[in-house]
Amino acid sequence: MDGTMIKVGMADANICHSPDVITTLGLGSCVGVALYDKTTKIAGLVHVMLPDSTKVRQNQNKAKFADTGIDMLIDMMRKEGANRSLLTAKIAGGAQMFAFGSNNDMLRVGQRNVEAVKAKLKELGIRILAEETGENYGRTVEFYPETGDFLIKSVGREQKII
Amino acid sequence: MQKDEENMDDMEFDILTEIGNIGAGNATTALAKLIDGRVDMHVPKVEMLAFKDLAEILGGAEELVAGILLSLEGDIEGSMLFVLENKAAHHLVHKLMGSDGSTLEDSFTEMEQSALVEIGNIISGAYLTAISQLTNLNIIQTVPSLAIDMAGAILSVPAIEFGKLGDKALLIESQFEDDEIDVCGYFILIPTLESYTRILKSLGM
Numbered sequence: 001m002d003g004t005m006i007k008v009g010m011a012d013a014n015i016c017h018s019p020d021v022i023t024t025l026g027l028g029s030c031v032g033v034a035l036y037d038k039t040t041k042i043a044g045l046v047h048v049m050l051p052d053s054t055k056v057r058q059n060q061n062k063a064k065f066a067d068t069g070i071d072m073l074i075d076m077m078r079k080e081g082a083n084r085s086l087l088t089a090k091i092a093g094g095a096q097m098f099a100f101g102s103n104n105d106m107l108r109v110g111q112r113n114v115e116a117v118k119a120k121l122k123e124l125g126i127r128i129l130a131e132e133t134g135e136n137y138g139r140t141v142e143f144y145p146e147t148g149d150f151l152i153k154s155v156g157r158e159q160k161i162i
Numbered sequence: 163m164q165k166d167e168e169n170m171d172d173m174e175f176d177i178l179t180e181i182g183n184i185g186a187g188n189a190t191t192a193l194a195k196l197i198d199g200r201v202d203m204h205v206p207k208v209e210m211l212a213f214k215d216l217a218e219i220l221g222g223a224e225e226l227v228a229g230i231l232l233s234l235e236g237d238i239e240g241s242m243l244f245v246l247e248n249k250a251a252h253h254l255v256h257k258l259m260g261s262d263g264s265t266l267e268d269s270f271t272e273m274e275q276s277a278l279v280e281i282g283n284i285i286s287g288a289y290l291t292a293i294s295q296l297t298n299l300n301i302i303q304t305v306p307s308l309a310i311d312m313a314g315a316i317l318s319v320p321a322i323e324f325g326k327l328g329d330k331a332l333l334i335e336s337q338f339e340d341d342e343i344d345v346c347g348y349f350i351l352i353p354t355l356e357s358y359t360r361i362l363k364s365l366g367m
Contacts, residue, residue, distance in 0.1 A: 009214030010314070010321060011329065026223035026314020029322055049213075049318070049325045058328045097319050098231045100307040106241065109322050138315020140224055155226060155311055156269070 005142075008032075011064035013046035013073050015080055018145040027093035027139045029110035031066070031117050034090045034143040034150055035073055035126065037082040043145040044073040044082075050109070051116030066116035070124070089126050090150040090162060091117055092141045094133040110134065130162035177365055179208040182334035184296055185289035186349065190338055192288035196281065197257040197340065204337040210330045213321050219333065220247065220348070223314030227251075228270075230282025231307045231319065234290070237299035237360060240353040242290065243320050244282045245313075250345040254281055257340075270310060279308045289349060297364040320350045327355065 003019035010030060016022040018041035024032050027047070035044045046069040050056060053065035062068040078084055094114035096107055114133045121128055132139065132152050142151040152160040186206040194201035209219075217223035228251040230244045246254070255274045258281065270278065283306045294301045309316055317331075324331040331350065338345040353361060 010216070010318065011213050011325065026217060026312035026318070028311070028315030028318030030318045049322050056326050058326075061329050064325055064329070095315065097229075097309045097311065097315055098307040100231070100233065100305040106319070106323065136309070138312040138318075140312065140314075 003146075008045045008047050010047055011049050011061055013044065013063040013069060013076065015042060015044040015073070015076050016143075016145060017042055017080070021142055021144050023140065023142040025140045027141060028095055028097045029093070029113065031091055031093040031110075031113045031133070032139075032141045033066075033070060033073070033117055033121075034141070035070075035077060035087050036090070036143070036145065036148055037077065037086050038088070038148055039086055040082050041145045042077055042080055042082040043143050044077045045141075045143055046070060046073045048113055048117060051112045066113060066120050070117070070120050074124070087126050089121050089128045090130045090143070091128060092132045092139050092150065092152055092162075095138065096134070096136050097138070099136075132160060132162050174362060175208075175210070177362065178332065179206075181293055181296060181361070182206050182208045182336075182349070185292045186334065186336040188292035189285045189289040189336065189347075189349075192284050193254075193281075193338060196284055197254065199257065199340050202339045204339070206337075207335040209333050209335070211333055212330055213325070216317050216321060216331055216333065217314045219335065220245065220313040220317070223312060225313045226310065227313045227316055228278055228308065228310045229316035229319075230279060230286065231309070232283070232286050233304045234301055234353070234357075235304060236302040238293075238297075238301045238353055238357040240351070240357055241320075241323070242286055242303070242352065243316075243350040244286045245316060245348040245350070246278075246282075247346050248310075250343070250347065251278055251310075253343055253345060254278075275308055275310075279306050282306055282308070285347070286349070293361075297361055299360065299364050317350075320352050323352045
């Protein structure tokens with residue numbers, strides 16, 4: 001690998017140009033949304049924690065929510081010269097880490113994050129090319145703008161490229 | 163009544179620190195009894211951490227850890243997560259089950275997983291009992307659930323709950339030490355907003 005690895009933290013977003021690679025580590029119930037313009041080889045990644053910014057009073061951090069996070073990422077990518085109409089998406093995460101939780105809401109947050117991300121992408125007309133979501137295990141993801149590969153790493157499982 | 167961590171004042175922070183101290187002290191005693199050995203506890207560290215720094219405490223987002231999640235009911239609703247570093251989890255399980263501890267591999271057998279759930283249950287129970295006595299509030303703990311995975315993935319569960327209130331999480335780090343190794347355990351108490359207010363009120367805030 002020639003490029004640098006750009007890290008995206010929890011409730012954070014960033015963009016990257018080929019040959020750099022963008023990653024977020026240890027996704028649990030959060031969802032990693034990678035957007036990609038293959039013509040300019042610009043990729044963006046947002047680490048979404050919650051489905052809906054309008055349901056939370058403390059919603060200044062846009063990257064934290066599916067709705068505002070994806071909008072923000074698109075803005076960041078456009079400023080770097082990505083073509084909005086050519087964007088495609090790959091998503092990962094949204095696991096249910098524990099079998100029991102204090103309430104249904106807490107258990108289902110992974111699933112709700114995935115649903116919210118899909119709804120937002122559909123609303124924006126961005127096609128999801130691949131996903132690796134749900135289940136009960138954590139995921140580290142790496143997006144390679146050179147190829148459009150989305151690499152998924154989990155504990156005790158084979159690596160996967162989607 | 164609305165409350166969030168961003169606006170927490172020093173006094174409230176001190177109170178939560180003290181709760182952490184008392185809870186962890188009781189948990190240490192329970193741990194010593196459980197493994198039938200001497201366990202010392204360092205003064206717990208209480209920190210309000212930004213999400214991005216949360217997993218760093220545990221050695222990074224990809225570090226393998228064991229997390230035991232308990233639901234809380236009664237006067238304090240919410241949940242509590244007890245996190246052990248992988249090495250510490252193996253050490254405690256071996257102590258409890260009386261094996262020699264020479265096989266410190268990554269995975270746990272089914273029996274070892276049950277033992278881990280029990281350790282988490284007892285230690286968290288002792289922690290919560292102390293808080294219950296201090297606040298005079300009734301806390302009922304239910305169904306412990308175990309996950310062994312990357313620290314970031316495990317911590318996403320409490321982080322998301324805290325995420326509804328702000329951009330930080332309250333972490334109580336308790337370092338235990340027995341005759342052989344340092345055992346780092348972390349308690350993350352996640353009360354609902356109403357319960358949080360109730361805890362402070364019960365202590366005269």
